[in-house]
Amino acid sequence: xxxxxxxxxxxxxxxxxxxxxxxxxxxxxxxxxxxxxxxxxxxxxxxxxxxxxxxxxxxxxxxxxxxxxxxxxxxxxxxxxxxxxxxxxxxxxxxxxxxxxxxxxxxxxxxxxxxxxxxxxxxxxxxxxxxxxxxxxxxxxxxxxxxxxxxxxxxxxxxxxxxxxxxxxxxxxxxxxxxxx
Amino acid sequence: xxxxxxxxxxxxxxxxxxxxxxxxxxxxxxxxxxxxxxxxxxxxxxxxxxxxxxxxxxxxxxxxxxxxxxxxxxxxxxxxxxxxxxxxxxxxxxxxxxxxxxxxxxxxxxxxxxxxxxxxxxxxxxxxxxxxxxxxxxxxxxxxxxxxxxxxxxxxxxxxxxxxxxx
Numbered sequence: 001x002x003x004x005x006x007x008x009x010x011x012x013x014x015x016x017x018x019x020x021x022x023x024x025x026x027x028x029x030x031x032x033x034x035x036x037x038x039x040x041x042x043x044x045x046x047x048x049x050x051x052x053x054x055x056x057x058x059x060x061x062x063x064x065x066x067x068x069x070x071x072x073x074x075x076x077x078x079x080x081x082x083x084x085x086x087x088x089x090x091x092x093x094x095x096x097x098x099x100x101x102x103x104x105x106x107x108x109x110x111x112x113x114x115x116x117x118x119x120x121x122x123x124x125x126x127x128x129x130x131x132x133x134x135x136x137x138x139x140x141x142x143x144x145x146x147x148x149x150x151x152x153x154x155x156x157x158x159x160x161x162x163x164x165x166x167x168x169x170x171x172x173x174x175x176x177x178x179x180x181x
Numbered sequence: 182x183x184x185x186x187x188x189x190x191x192x193x194x195x196x197x198x199x200x201x202x203x204x205x206x207x208x209x210x211x212x213x214x215x216x217x218x219x220x221x222x223x224x225x226x227x228x229x230x231x232x233x234x235x236x237x238x239x240x241x242x243x244x245x246x247x248x249x250x251x252x253x254x255x256x257x258x259x260x261x262x263x264x265x266x267x268x269x270x271x272x273x274x275x276x277x278x279x280x281x282x283x284x285x286x287x288x289x290x291x292x293x294x295x296x297x298x299x300x301x302x303x304x305x306x307x308x309x310x311x312x313x314x315x316x317x318x319x320x321x322x323x324x325x326x327x328x329x330x331x332x333x334x335x336x337x338x339x340x341x342x343x344x345x346x347x348x
Binding site: 014016017018019022023026027030031034035038039044047048051052055056058059060123124125126140141143144150161162165166168169171172173175176179 | 194206210212217219221222225230233234237
């Protein structure tokens, strides 16, 4: 209860443009949002960019927040930013592929994935997360870092709760097998 | 570590499957999430957060100023519109001219000079007090003595309004 009152006070502060309130929101959520972006991309520089984009968008959109779970609202924006990034990346990849075809170089998907994560050393979890399909991976990370309930996650993703549960179960079971295998 | 706190997972799972399957599914979910907890993602760089906070503060300031500017412009536009309506609205022959300009000019709302505003307000308040006193005096007297006084009052009111609009 105390935390939600404190959060409501911070959000009011943000809505009136108070810099301290924004700074406190960053302190509260930057770690979780960064974790979400990092586990989705495996790239620290890219995660830095996405996190910056998220909080700048928060400043722009905070007046449109009408109550409800703040985490749900924030991670919805985070998810949109990630998808915007993917769309941009797909455009760039198409351009790159066209270039490669011109040079008659065989594209290697694995190599492409490694280059996407830059020079970061991938931990075991990251390697196995990358083996899951993109949608399941995002669902698992959304659940873990947003700490939302299944009902809220299902609403955020606009899919039935049973579908979200089933996908998450399959994904986490596979992740467990990969990690323990 | 975190059973999401918001819900009873087994209870939720039981809505979709039988008891043993729900238990097994919960175990799979919790085990998978334990692996996520066992490999924490790196934390964002402290310098990045400092820069980010500064950018957010600057962005919030810009937006706040822009909002104030828009509000001030809207208030000014509303005053101008009301004044225009007052000037150009059709009047009937016997109807006295109506002044519809606001008694509280935009200049007072927008001003940051509180001392000057207070002086203005004190001056206008005293003027209004005097007019009220005169009106009360008129109401107390019979018709002959007060003849012509309402016109004078109206002139005074118009003069005060003109001062208001000048800011």
